[in-house]
Every structure is written in structure tokens, then in C-alpha cells.
Amino acid sequence: MQIPYEILGKVFVGLAFFAIFTIGIALLLGIYSFKKKRILFPNFVLSILYLFYGPAKWICRVFGIKDTLIDEILVEVRNAVMIDKFRKVEDERVIFLPQCLRSPKCKARCDPIIGYECKICGLCDIGNVCEAAEKYNFQVYIIPGGSFVKKIIKAHRPKSCIGVACYPELAESMQGCSPFMVVQGISLTRDGCFDTRVDVNEIISKMEECNV
């Protein structure tokens, strides 16, 4: 028996409306959680926004909302979901910094496994992060690309990590890392591929969360 095209069309339109409605609910919950710092139905928000990542960004663009809001919601909701576990991890804690934070005059050598080895020369904020990380017992990795994260996780099996990147990269890498360890994300204050910036105090505050 052949299913008439008219019925198939109605089913398709019904599913599309249902998906848009579900994304809208997840988006509103995410925006509320993000603005009010009060997380509602985090697992629903995370799973729907990751599942319908592209359509959710399209909806934002249609309504004139910056589409990186989806990434900001994904990062901040996951941060809130994992913060209690993050505070309890006492060892094997790491920080992943993007290599674009380095000074253009940086002379650090790039190791093929662990990335750049900072000499704490004072030319960029990475040196300050390295000094604070030593105090709070975090290992810093300055990574040239996502493949280094996989290599480091495989070789060192960290239990928790603070990742620094732009929001879209954080949203993607936190989703990839969260099955293996507790993650926290901090967004760059100036992004791009070169001479980027981060709020060092925000990283230090995050490390201090583990010592309270």
C-alpha cells in the first residue's frame, strides 16, 4: 500500500513545527538560565540545543539575535551543571589554553605531544596563568589545536579541566570532553586566531573554587 504524498507532507510539516517549538522552549529556558544565573532543566536544554544546533542558530538569525548566544548558553549551562563536581576534584587537574593567547614574540618551543612549553618570560598573560596554576595544583597545556587535547587526555587522563577558547569552540570541545572528565569553560575576552585575550582573574577564580 502506498502512503499518499499529502499525508507524508502533513507528517513532515507537523514534525518540523514540533522541532521548532521544542527548540524555542529550550532556547527560552537557556536564555532565562543564562541571564538569571538560575539553571532550569539543564539536561533538556543541553540535549535539544546540541541535537538541533544548526536550526537553533538559524532561528536566532531569523529573530535578529546573535547566533553565538546558543554557544554561550551551552557553555554556561554546562559550567553550572558541572561546577559542584569540579570543586571536588583534588588532583589531575589541567588547564587548556589556546596558542593564540601567546605574544607574537613568544619563543616557546612546541612539543609534539604537550604543545607549547611556556618559559614565563612575561610577554603575555600565559605566564601569569602558569604561575597561578602551580600554586593551585593545575597543569597548564598551551595547545596548537584540538588534536592535542585528545593526545593529552589519552596520555595523562586528567580528572578535570578548565578550557579557554571562543564560545563556539568551547561549546564543541566541552561536549567532546565531558564524558571523560569534569569540564569548565572560560571564554576569551578578545577572540580571533592571533593575539587573543582572556581575563586571567577569571581563570584564577575558577581554580580557587577547588580550594574553598
Ligand code: SF4
Ligand atoms: S609568557 Fe610563555 S607563552 Fe607568553 S610569550 Fe612568554 S614564553 Fe610565550
